[in-house]
Every structure is written in structure tokens, then in C-alpha cells.
Amino acid sequence: MRLLKPNLFLVLIIFLAAFLRLYKLGDNPPSLYWDEVSLGWNAYSILKTGNDEFGRHLPVDAFTAFGDYKPPLYIYMVVPSVAIFGLSEFAVRFPSALFGTLTVILAYLIVFKLYKKKSLAQAVALLVAISPWHIQVSRAAYEANLGLFFTILGVWFFLESVDRFRGAIVLSFLSFLASAYTFNSNRIVAPILIAFLFVIYFKKIVLRWFLLALAITVIFSLPLLKHLKTPEGQLRFQEVSIFNNLETVKMSNIRKSVDANSWFANIIHNRRVSFSLDFLSHYFSHFEGKFLFISGDVNPRLSIQDVGSLYLVELPFLLSGFYFLIKNKEKGSWVVFLLLAVSPIPAGIAKETPHALRALLLVIPLEMIVGYGIYNLWQGISKKTEAYKKVWIFTLGALFIFSVILYQENYWKHYPKEFSSEWQYGYKELVGYVNSVEDKYDLIRISEGYGRPYIYFLFYTKDDPAKFYSQVDRFRDDQGFYHVKGFGKYQFGQFNWENPPEGKRVLDITYAPNSHLELKPIKTIYLLDGKTLFNIYSSENVPKQK
């Protein structure tokens, strides 16, 4: 690549990024959590039969999966990965890690395009490469991370179309379209970004190309739009939306009645006012110090809890970055502000915030601003004496290296142990054990309470997916989620030990909190922190009832 040739430093950054994302990808995080397994097995099913878990042929709008209707693109990315690496933890996570690495390159390209400064672009690429937030999401099969790649790619193509190749706008739109087929949040982010980019670069856009791109995008988004209009498509949105909080409506009605339902009461106590404030609160929660610098997302799958979404040392540079962005008034900064302002919108309308996945796009503008801060501070410092410069570089380097070591040490040595249950650790061991003894039993019952066991049994037994379609017994609950009650020898649910089926040899796998204290398990599966996860009982050992 012509662009990369004189840029040894960037190559090094890419290698670093790839190493941090790909090294022992299958081993840490310590296991696949349920969504990852679902993505993986659906890809496997597509690869083997061309059908998803429900026997649907090559879905393009959504995969039903658990009833959460997963966007399709990540699964299709896993298909070749499974074809090459086999059905394994690594294969499921590989697309995320790969595109995560590519995002680092895009960060470089986009900053270079905006500011035409190589060292600034390198600084931002390096910051993204070592970002705890971005590494965390790149090391698990998170659709959001692939969505992030497509979003940034879309922005880059857009900028490309503005100053070089007009037709790139078609590629830009297609990238945004791909992002919408990858992750729910992008369905909100993509159109907003396009609209604002259109406004910012209005004068430079060739309308002909723009309309062509728009037409193509609209056509290809039809299957998605059709799906989103169905009740199933809206289910997920309803489930997480802040706008169906009945308390808010009740409160607004009480306040109106206190004000005798006058005309002004109907304006100021309109529930939309409360909902707007609610939205702002969720939106701005992504700029809280705790989320950004102390411990990140509260979900241990999205942050190791010992480090924030950004490193603590980035705090002064983020602040100075803001200062310089406003002060220098460079044209490219509009795009940074745009990304910053738009990123938290989809997370803002959802209940749990701050959310490291729904607001993932935020990592890019934040690191851009940190980089901008460092770069501009350096502009001032580079004019000072040599000794001063050296002290500055040394201090900065030492702080960042210390931060990365602290983060990585925790990530590799302590994180898997402390949080293995968050990753539903233990199913691989369980399925391995069950497979080794299952010939001796007629029925294998697995108690629920720890993720969704059925998908792990599919994943780790690697049975023929076609066999699963024909045997599966499942139902849909009133929330719209599907539950598998059983297939083949396996049964999933809550079971009563006192009355095992007559004349059958039964293997019972019990989630530890529901253990039968009076019985002795024939095998126990442990979490990485040493806690008991599953107790396995055999019906041979049950004392006969009198």
C-alpha cells in the first residue's frame, strides 16, 4: 500500500493492535457467553445446511436466535471463519478482533484526512490500539464492534468522496447500510450521521452521486425495514426503551391535576418533557467520570472494572483536547464533534446506561480528542528546551506504559478468574464430561439458571444442525423469547429430584444454587475462582423412596 510505505510507525501500531486483539483470543475472555455461542452456532448451521437455528434459509433481515432477532451480518462474517478455523471460540471471535484491528487503521486514515497531520493521526491510531474499551470489545464476538468498523468506514468513504473520488459516496452509504445490518444502535446512528455529513459538506457533494447512493441504500434496506415493522422487530426496542416508563406518565398526570389541568400545566407537565430530561440523563451519563476513567461499564463483560473506558492518564489530555478543538477552529473538528454528539444517542434512549456497546462509537471521537490534546500540547512544548522536552516525553511515556501494563496484567492474570461466571464459564467442561458418559444414560436433564444451556450443548457437541431442527422441542414465552425444552437425550428446565422418571437412567446437572445438599454428586464443575458451578448427579445414586 502506497500510503503505508513511509509509515513504519503505523505498521508497528497495527502489529501492536493485532497482538492485543488476537493473542490467545480463544482463551481470554475465558469462555463464550451465550450470545457469542448463539452467533457461532448459527453460523455453523448456515455453513452446514444454509439454514439458521429455526431452519430458515439464509435469513437476511434477522436471525431469530433466542427470540432477540439478532442482526445478520456478524453471523455471516463468522461463516468463513468457522469454515477455516472450525467451530471454536477463536473462530467466533475472530471477525470482531480482525475488524477491530482494521478500525485502528481507519482511525489513522480518518484523522489524517481531517487534519492532514501524520503524527496526530499516528497518535490517535496508537490510542485506539491500546484503548481498554476497544480492546475489550474486540476480544469477544460483539456485533457492535463490527458495526463500529462499518460506521467509521462509512465516514471515511464519505470524506473521501468529498475531496477525491466522488463515487466513494456510494461505498460510504453501503458501509452505513452494512452497519445497520450488523448492530441495532447503528440503525439510529447511520441516518443521523449521513444527514449531518450532508449538511457539513453540502457544497462539495455531487447531487447525482448522492441520489444514486441513496437509491441503492433504500433498496437494500427494504428487508430490514420490513422486519422492523413487524412486532418481533419492535420487541427488542420496546424491551430496552426508556419511553415506556409508566411511572413517568403517572407522575405527569398527578402534576397536571395539581395544577388543575390548566393549559400551561398540559405544556410543562407533558410527559414528553420528562422523557426528554430522561433522555438527556441517559445521554450524558456517557460522559461521567466513573464510566470514562474509573471503572467503565458496570457489566464485567464490557469492562474489567479495574480500568475505565479510557485510561486515567488520558483525562488531562481529553480536557486540553476539548480546549484546543474549540480554540483552533479547524474545519475537520466538525466531524469530531459530530461523532461525539451522535454516538451516545442510541444508548440514550435505552434503559441501562452508560452502555459500552450501544455507545461504542464514542471511543473514536474521545481518542481523537485525547490525541488532539496531546498533539497540541506537544506543539507548545516542542518550542521549549531539550531537557524540558525530554522530561515531558519520558513522563508521558512512563504513565501510558504503566497504565497499559496495569491494565493488561489485570486482564490476563485476574480478570478471567474473578469474572468467569459472567462469561458463562464451565459449559465446555460440562459438555465434555457429559459426552464422555452419556452412553450410560437414557435421559440427561440440565437445570436452567445459568445462561441458556441448550446452545452450549449444540456448540460443543457439534452435532449435525439438521438433526437439531427435527428433534427440538421449544416454546415462546410471553416476553417473546424462545426456550428450548429439549432435543435428543437432553432436557432443559427446572426438575424435581424426588420423582425421576420410572425405569430410566437419568443424569441430572444442577446449577449450584439449586443443589441437592443431601445427595453426593458424581462430578462437580467449578468456576475459575474455585466456586462450585454445577453438581452432577446420577439416578443410580438416588436413595430409593419408601
Added chain:
Amino acid sequence: MKIFKKHTFWLVLIIALASFLRLWRLDKNPPSANWDESSIGWNAYSILKTGRDDFGQFLPLSFRSNDDYKTPLYFYLDVPFVKVLGLNLWSVRLPSALSGIASVYLTFVLVNLLFAKQKIALLSALFLAISPWSIHFSRGALEANLTIFFNLVATIFFIKGLKNPRYFVLSAVVFGLSLFNYLIPRYFLPFYIGGLFILYRKELVNKKVAISIFVVIFLIFAIPIVKNLLTPSGQIRSLGVSIFNNPSKGDRLSFYRDISAQKIQEDLSSPHPPKLPEIIHNRRYYALLLVLRGYLSHFDFNYLFLPGGILVYQTPEFGLMYLSEFPLIVAGLYFLIKKKEAGWKLVLLWLLIAPLVAAPTTSTPHASRSILMLPMLQVVTAYGASHLYTVLRKQKLGIVLVGTFILVFALNFSFYVHQYFVHYPREFSFYWQYGYEDLTKYLNENRKGYRKFIFLPKITRLTDHAHIFLLFYNKYDPATYLASGGTKLCDFGLTGRFSFDKYEFKTEVCDFKKNDKLDIFRGFEPDSLVIANPDDYGGGLLGFPAPVKTFYLYDSSTPVFKVYRSDDIMEYVQTHPEFVPKPV
């Protein structure tokens, strides 16, 4: 009209607005005296009459009050108000309200002193006058509000002292006095005064004598405080709110000592570079994170601009600042750093140190413990507003934009006033422990018919300090009260049942025997009234005797107290052997 050009005209207008917002219906909203206000009021009354507090201490330097060992200044300041106005909500709240009004004026003075720009000084005063945070704290007898006043006065004297060193004496005295009002200055002032010395080191170089006098005077005030802080009762309050001593379930970081030890142990059990585990898992690093988390939380958008956080301190739909102030304060920070006008450092010093005191405490962000962010938040806002205006004035349509913004701000402000005066008392009367005034009146009307009024534990829902409300609303004679023994609290191992007049107070510690849950109901005197929380002690049970009277919150729909006849309860207990009275 020449008069409108004069800043005094505007200043008078702003102070009038501030006074209206702080004095109008001061005794009606907040809707009732909370336990702190009752305690301050009655104790001031008692000091006036007997020189003693409700525990019988003579002129204490630390009021035990509701077992929170309050700082003394507010009590003593309140004495003349009680003397003149009598014991009521006006006399209790006026010191705070007046200090809030004075702070508006003092903010003008300080900003004018710092920036020599009357426009910015006026705007700062205006933003403080209408600040929801300031209004809220000025309208309750909250000692926190006085810290703003003292700090403004002392700082103004300090800056004047740079020119005329005699002012240093006054500055030191006021700083010193403020150590006796609220706990915050004790931790804030060392940082702040140290910061002032560093900031003005050039001006102070040749004022060694003045500085020495300043330090000596301040230390004279500080010594009793330091001595008090070395005793257990002096520490109880600070330790009780320290995050280091109160890890909370579900907050992983607050168990940092365990995490650190666990990780070091894990590392030591496998090959590791020398010293590395101890360095990167050092508990001090986690402690730093914990403090920093608390500190940064005071700058969260949600905390400053939106409802949420600690309920006691909020108005429905409002945060501590107006949403409309957000763009102004952002601009203010930017221009403050960019322009570097004289005084900018003091503003930031004050503003950045203020939350430091609240940082290592539980339940951060905390509006009361970080109260000293006022009035500097408003100063930065004013600075931003003024400079934004200068920039926009020259733009095409700039004036239209400014006009629209002022309109939006005015609506925002009107909405606040409506919310505070109409909806606040209705929705938040619970946090002002509403209900005791009605209850006291009712009991007085029924004095003749009953022998005792028995209060069951947790009657205020927060804790068992019902007596202080009865003292306050009855204007109970201090001499009589102290003669009957004064306050006797059971919580800290003191024994002996607590009663005065016809009132008798049951507490969980003293009146629940381990093996005899029914003990609390035995020995109820016949022909008495029993006052309990609505759902406590069988109050929610089917078939439990009906209360003779129920009291409600200000919204007239949420019950706060139920009053039973003791004979009804005794009969129920005897006919229902399976009944176990438990507080909910």
C-alpha cells in the same frame, strides 16, 4: 434614563429578587420543620432560656442534637432570632435565608474585586440569586448554606488584605469562625488557604508579619477543633460518612482492600517480576481511584443539570443548575482559561477544591458536602455569558440568538419557580418529616382523655427522634424539660427509658428484648395513645385494631402516622398469641 446605566440599580434589583426567592413563604415551603431544624430551633430557645442544650450541656461547642454532633455556630446565631421572633420556622430559617441573600451581594463584591468588571459581577450575582441550589439551601436551616457566606467574606477580606494588610486580621477571624459552622470548612480550608498563599505568593513575599498574624489567629480558632477531632466523639461524624470505612455492597471498588490483597496473593503464587504485584495492585492506587470517582462525580452533567441524585436536595424535574446554564458554563470555562484575566486562578482554585471534601465520602455526589462549588459555578456561568454575548453581538443574527436564549432562560426559571413553590412541598414533604405539626396539635387537643402518648420505634422512619419535634412544636419549656432529665437516647448503649411530660418513647435497642418480642407491648399503660408508622407493628395486618386517627403527608394521601388506643392493642395482643410485632 441614566439610572439604568448604574450598576447599583441593577444590584438592588438582583438583591430584591434574591430576597423574594428566599423569603417568600419561608415558613410554608419547605412545608415543615425537619429534625435538624427542630433541633436547632429548640436548642437555640433552650440556650436562650437556660444556657444548656437538650442533653443538659452548658454552652456546648458541639451539639449532640440528633446524635450527629452538630457544629455550634448556627445554634448560637439563631438565639437572637428566637429571642425576637419567638420559636417558629421563621426564626429557625432566617439565618440561612439572610446569609443566602448576603452571599448574592458578596458575590458581586468579590467578582468585581477579581475582574474589575461590573457586568460580570452583576451577572454572577444574578445567577446566584436564581440558582436552584442556592435557593434550596437558603430556605432550610442548613448550616451548609452559611459556609458560602463565610467563605465569601473571608476571601474578600483576604484579597483586600493584599493591599491593606490589616484586612488579614478580619479574614483570619472569619475563616476561623467558619470552622465552627458545618464540618466541611475543616477539611476545605487547609487546601483553600494553602492555595491562596501559593496563588498570591508574589504579593505576600514582603508581608511576613501580616501572614504570621493571619496564621496565628486562624490557629487560635483551629486548636479546639483539632483537639475535638482527636476525640472519638469528634471523629464519629467524619468516620461515619467516610467511604473508606463504609464499603457498600454492590460497589466493588469500595472493597478495594480485599481486591488488592487478593490480587497480590494470586500474583505471588505464580512466577512474577519482583515487586510488580505490590506496585500495580497497591491499595493506595485503588483508594486514589475511589476518591477520584467521588470527586469527578460532582462534575457529572446529570448531577448538576438534571433531577436525580440525593432526593432531599432536589426539586421535581430540576437539577442543581438550570439546563440553560450548560452552554454558558462550558463557554465560561473556555474563556476563563483562554483569556487568563486576573482572578481566573482563584475562581478555579475555589471551584476545584470544593468537591474534594465530598470526594472520599459515601453517597457522592453530595449537594450539601460540595456546597462550596457555589458561587463559583455561577461566576463561571456569568463569565461565559458575558463573553459569549461579546462574541455574538458582532455576528449577523447574533442579537436574535441572544434574545431567544434569554427568553428560553426566563421560561426555564419560571418553570423552576412553579415547580419549587407548587410541586416541591407536595412531592417532597416526606423528606421534611412532615406530619409532626398536625400530630402535636392533635395530641394537645386530647391531653385530657389520655394518660400517656407512647411513640413506637422508627417513628420518623429515619430514626427515633420524635421528641425533638414535640419540643419544637410545643415550644416546650427548656427548664421543665431539663428538670425531667433532658434527652436520653438509647442508641449508643445508654439505658433507661426515655420520657417527658406525657410522652414516652420506645426504642428498638432499649425496648426489644432478645427473647421477648412482645415486650414492647407489655406495660402499655391503659387509656393511652400509641403512635406508630402506618405499616409497622401490625399496622398493615388484617384484623388489627383500627387507628383512631391517621396523619398524612402534605399531599394528603400518603399516611405517615397511625394513632391507636393502647387498650385496643393490648386486647389484640392477648387474643392473638401468634402475633409477632415487627417494624417493617
